[in-house]
Amino acid sequence: MEVDKGKGEAEETRKVAEADRDTVTLKSSDGKLFEVSKEAAARLSTVLAGMIAGGSIDDNGTDLKQIGSEALENVVDYCNKHANSIPSAALISSSISFNTAPFKEPEEWERKFVDRLSHDALFDLVEAANFLGMERLLDVTCHKISEMMKGKSPDQIREVFNIKNDYTKEELEEIRQELAWAFYDD
Amino acid sequence: MARRSSGKGSAGRILLQHRALAAAARRVDRISSLPDDLLHLVLRRLDTRSALGTGVLSRRWAHLPRELDALDLRLADMLPPRYHRWVHLYNDACSKGTLRHAVRLQIVHSIRRYERRAMRAFASSTVTSFLEGPRRNVKKLRLEFVVTGNTGCVNAFVAEAMDAWGVEDLEVVAKSTFTRRDGIHLFPSHGLCEQPRVSCLRSLKLGGCTLPSLHEYSRLSVLILKGIPKSTPAAAYEGIFTLCLQLQTLHLISCGCCTSRGVSLTVVVDSPSSQIRELVVDKCEFFRKLVLKALPCLESVASIQSRVSFESTSSFPCLIQRNLTMGFAVGLLGVDWRLELELDDMFFDCTPGIRSLVIRFTGPERWIAPSTSPSEFLPNLRRLLVADVPSSWDVTWPRLLLEMAPNLEILHIHIDVVHGVPADEDIPWSSARDRELRPLPRLKEFVVAGFEGTARQIYLVKLVVRACTAALRLVAMFRNGHVRYRGHWDWEMVTPREHYSWSDEQKSSVLEQIKCGVPASSATAPVVQVVLG
Numbered sequence: 001m002e003v004d005k006g007k008g009e010a011e012e013t014r015k016v017a018e019a020d021r022d023t024v025t026l027k028s029s030d031g032k033l034f035e036v037s038k039e040a041a042a043r044l045s046t047v048l049a050g051m052i053a054g055g056s057i058d059d060n061g062t063d064l065k066q067i068g069s070e071a072l073e074n075v076v077d078y079c080n081k082h083a084n085s086i087p088s089a090a091l092i093s094s095s096i097s098f099n100t101a102p103f104k105e106p107e108e109w110e111r112k113f114v115d116r117l118s119h120d121a122l123f124d125l126v127e128a129a130n131f132l133g134m135e136r137l138l139d140v141t142c143h144k145i146s147e148m149m150k151g152k153s154p155d156q157i158r159e160v161f162n163i164k165n166d167y168t169k170e171e172l173e174e175i176r177q178e179l180a181w182a183f184y185d186d
Numbered sequence: 187m188a189r190r191s192s193g194k195g196s197a198g199r200i201l202l203q204h205r206a207l208a209a210a211a212r213r214v215d216r217i218s219s220l221p222d223d224l225l226h227l228v229l230r231r232l233d234t235r236s237a238l239g240t241g242v243l244s245r246r247w248a249h250l251p252r253e254l255d256a257l258d259l260r261l262a263d264m265l266p267p268r269y270h271r272w273v274h275l276y277n278d279a280c281s282k283g284t285l286r287h288a289v290r291l292q293i294v295h296s297i298r299r300y301e302r303r304a305m306r307a308f309a310s311s312t313v314t315s316f317l318e319g320p321r322r323n324v325k326k327l328r329l330e331f332v333v334t335g336n337t338g339c340v341n342a343f344v345a346e347a348m349d350a351w352g353v354e355d356l357e358v359v360a361k362s363t364f365t366r367r368d369g370i371h372l373f374p375s376h377g378l379c380e381q382p383r384v385s386c387l388r389s390l391k392l393g394g395c396t397l398p399s400l401h402e403y404s405r406l407s408v409l410i411l412k413g414i415p416k417s418t419p420a421a422a423y424e425g426i427f428t429l430c431l432q433l434q435t436l437h438l439i440s441c442g443c444c445t446s447r448g449v450s451l452t453v454v455v456d457s458p459s460s461q462i463r464e465l466v467v468d469k470c471e472f473f474r475k476l477v478l479k480a481l482p483c484l485e486s487v488a489s490i491q492s493r494v495s496f497e498s499t500s501s502f503p504c505l506i507q508r509n510l511t512m513g514f515a516v517g518l519l520g521v522d523w524r525l526e527l528e529l530d531d532m533f534f535d536c537t538p539g540i541r542s543l544v545i546r547f548t549g550p551e552r553w554i555a556p557s558t559s560p561s562e563f564l565p566n567l568r569r570l571l572v573a574d575v576p577s578s579w580d581v582t583w584p585r586l587l588l589e590m591a592p593n594l595e596i597l598h599i600h601i602d603v604v605h606g607v608p609a610d611e612d613i614p615w616s617s618a619r620d621r622e623l624r625p626l627p628r629l630k631e632f633v634v635a636g637f638e639g640t641a642r643q644i645y646l647v648k649l650v651v652r653a654c655t656a657a658l659r660l661v662a663m664f665r666n667g668h669v670r671y672r673g674h675w676d677w678e679m680v681t682p683r684e685h686y687s688w689s690d691e692q693k694s695s696v697l698e699q700i701k702c703g704v705p706a707s708s709a710t711a712p713v714v715q716v717v718l719g
Contacts, residue, residue, distance in 0.1 A: 123216035130224060138227060145217065146231035154242050161217040163243050175241055175248055181315040182238035182251075184264055184307045 024052065026076065027061035028069040034076040040083035046133035066131050071124035078113060078137055106140045114144040218246045225250055234258045238315070252319075256326035259312065264304040272297050273364070297364045301332050309339040317346055326355040333360050333369030333394070341374055348379035352386045354405075359393035359412075370415050373398040397422050401429035408435040416442030416472050420451045427457040427481070434483075435464040438492075442472030450474040455481060463504070466674060467492040478502070488674040496533035505537045506566075507675035511546040534563035534590065542569040542675055545587075547576070547602075567591040568628075571677055573600040573669050577638065582646045588623055588653070595628050595657075597650065598679050600669050601636030601643070623653035631660045633679045635667030637718075639688075639696050651703040658705055662717040663696070685719035693718055 023035045042049040051057050064072060106114075117125060122144060129137040149157050158165060167175065176183050217225075229237040229250060234257050241251040276293045279285040285293075308331055316322070317339075327347050329340060340358070347353045362369030373396055379385060382402035389408040390400070397414050400406060409426065420443050426436065443451045450472050456479035463483050467476055468490040475493035478484075484502050487494065488509035496502065510532065534540070543564070570591065572584045581601060588594065632650055637643055643663075651661055664679075665686030671677045688696075696718055704714045 120216065123220075126220065126224060130221070138224070142224065142227040143231055145228045149228070149232060149236065149240070151236075154239060157240070158243060162213065162215045163218055163246075164215065166244050167242070171245075172242060177314065178319055179238050179241045179251060179315060180311040181259065182235050182241075184311050185266075 024057050025059065025061045026072060027063050028067055028072040029065050030069050032069040033061045034072055036076045036079045037083040040079040044079055044082060044134050044136055048132060067128045068124060070121060071128040074121065074125050075128050075132065081109060081113065106143050110140045114140055218244065222250065226253065229254060230256065235263050252322060255324055257324055258328040260330040261304055261308050261332055264307050265300060269297065269300040294365055301363050302334050305332055305334045305336045309336045312339055312343055317343060322351050324351045324353055327353045328357040330359040332363050333371050334363065337371055340371065345379040348385050348387060349381050354386045355389045356387060357391040358395060360395055369394060371395040400426065404432060406430060407432055409433055410437040411441055412439040414441040416444040418443055420453045423453045424455065427455045427460055431459050431461060433462050436462055437466040437468065438470050439468040441470050444472055452477060455479060458482060467494050486675055496536040498536065500536055502537050503539060505539055507542045508537065508540050509544040509674045538563065539566050540564055541566050543567055544571045544573065544675065544677065546573045564591040565593060567594055569596045570594055571598045571669065574602045575600065577601050577603050577636065581643055585623060585649065588626065592624060592626065593628050594626055596631045597629060599634045601634065603636045603638065623649055625655060626653045627655045628657050629654045630657050633662045635664050635669065635679055637663035637665055639692055644696060644699055647700050648703050651700055655705055658714050660715045661700065664719045681719060688718060
């Protein structure tokens with residue numbers, strides 16, 4: 001009896017300890033496990049927040065079948081870095097929407113974080129962020145993609161992203177007409 | 187048949203091979219397989235011209251530009267590099283004074299010709315891309331152009347955007363042609379669009395335009411007017427307050443109101459049903475003044491180089507933030523440096539609810555004379571910033587305000603060391619200075635930027651510190667440092683990373699004098715931090 005009781009208590013303590021754990025374990029499509037700060041995961045990802053609140057987090061690794069290990073490693077890295085970074089100053093409480101930046105610019109470390117990614121890793125990360133409902137990370141990655149397009153001609157953009165021009169000559173002429181505003185050149 | 191450039195040698199071929207290999211390494215077009223909503227996240231971060239231009243990339247992209255929910259169309263995007271080179275040349279030559287009059291006229295003529303040509307392109311491509319193009323779902327539209335004979339299309343476009351597209355956020359900025367100041371865009375007499383009553387317009391910003399009739403836009407809550415011509419009658423401005431009752435934010439910037447003889451007029455604001463919460467009057471030098479009689483919801487008001495007064499019998503119970511930036515620098519500079527602003531002219535008795543107050547001195551009105559009947563005008567004031575105080579002026583005068591604000595928690599004073607009047611003459615303040623301040627039992631933080639350790643500055647710091655009690659946490663004086671404004675009513679003191687190198691002697695002398703007034707620490711009151719940087 002006493003032994004059992006002791007065991008029960010130990011079980012209880014273990015459960016409490018798990019509920020109190022400040023990390024969650026995530027499993028990539030290829031079976032690799034990653035630990036991430038629970039607080040950061042819940043704050044940055046609406047999907048993970050829902051899973052944590054709904055108790056559907058698996059201690060042996062929550063399966064994220066859509067995300068490869070490289071992308072998941074970047075997601076986890078981003079969350080952990082975010083948990084350690086100092087939150088930036090509160091936004092200006094102005095009621096005027098004009099002339100204020102519509103997007104919050106990425107912070108220096110976020111810029112560096114996406115700059116080091118390869119072309120494919122960047123897109124894997126965009127897709128992972130989209131799947132996990134990570135608005136801030138989507139902002140940061142989409143900002144990076146837009147930077148890759150800025151100041152480039154359509155031909156240059158096609159080259160950077162490997163986009164195949166499948167318009168016929170007539171179609172292209174038509175769409176250029178529609179987009180006359182973009183193609184006026186003195 | 188492709189033409190080959192004869193100059194392309196082996197280096198060019200190697201580069202091509204290299205590029206082909208790199209492309210082969212990642213043959214997949216990753217971006218085109220992203221869902222539309224993510225591509226829109228990318229396009230929203232591009233300027234409108236580039237975002238529209240992505241429509242030609244491939245069929246996958248064709249519909250995306252039609253779905254853009256914000257368009258920012260500027261004439262500047264149509265002006266060729268040659269235009270900018272001419273402008274640069276002109277400005278450069280004018281500053282050096284090396285240009286003959288005839289040549290100068292010729293350059294101005296060319297520059298204006300570029301503007302007219304670009305404006306024709308602006309008009310014609312606006313028509314083909316937007317008026318004749320697919321119906322759009324644009325929420326935010328910004329137009330910036332130069333007033334020439336071609337601006338008729340702007341009115342048609344604005345009407346289409348409001349009637350058919352349901353634009354919520356509209357900005358129309360008209361500028362004068364090069365070196366001119368008189369270009370004003372005229373809206374049609376019937377107004378901005380055909381069906382104002384069903385319009386979705388929430389926010390409107392007009393620059394360099396005539397003031398259209400706005401009272402029928404029942405959702406309009408933000409209105410920003412800039413450079414509205416002087417010929418606009420006072421009644422037109424007054425009508426904004428009394429007829430646009432749903433407005434919550436109104437900014438008047440560089441707007442004018444004069445008679446045909448150039449006599450500036452008074453605008454009286456008397457609208458007991460108005461919902462305006464935020465009012466900014468900025469550089470409206472051509473208003474004689476703006477008199478506030480009734481604006482019952484007003485919470486924040488900023489008067490910047492403009493005369494705004496409160497009718498003495500009125501009350502503004504919701505008003506909690508105020509920015510008072512004085513200075514009519516042009517032409518008045520050096521005429522009367524000792525221009526006094528009576529404390530009574532600040533109308534604090536009409537606004538007892540103020541919690542946050544910014545007072546800036548950027549012109550001759552640098553002086554506040556004591557009121558004839560001092561009383562507790564600012565019982566709710568928590569945060570006070572007195573900024574741009576010239577270094578030669580007696581910095582002790584804010585005591586007038588301190589006497590009126592017994593509940594102050596944060597006091598920031600910024601002395602303008604850079605732009606201050608040369609200190610060949612120290613200008614004293616006439617008020618009695620030997621009297622102690624009334625206690626400031628809630629003052630937590632007292633920061634002086636631009637502190638040079640002059641006798642008067644030390645006197646002020648000692649005076650304030652002696653009036654403090656156990657609430658005090660920080661007393662800081664920085665030689666270098668400035669104010670960073672966050673909007674009109676919020677600010678932070680920016681202190682340099684590297685402190686000024688005071689000599690040991692100065693440092694110990696200043697700190698000793700100040701520390702003796704600091705309230706003693708005890709079990710309940712932690713140590714007060716005293717910083718000299």
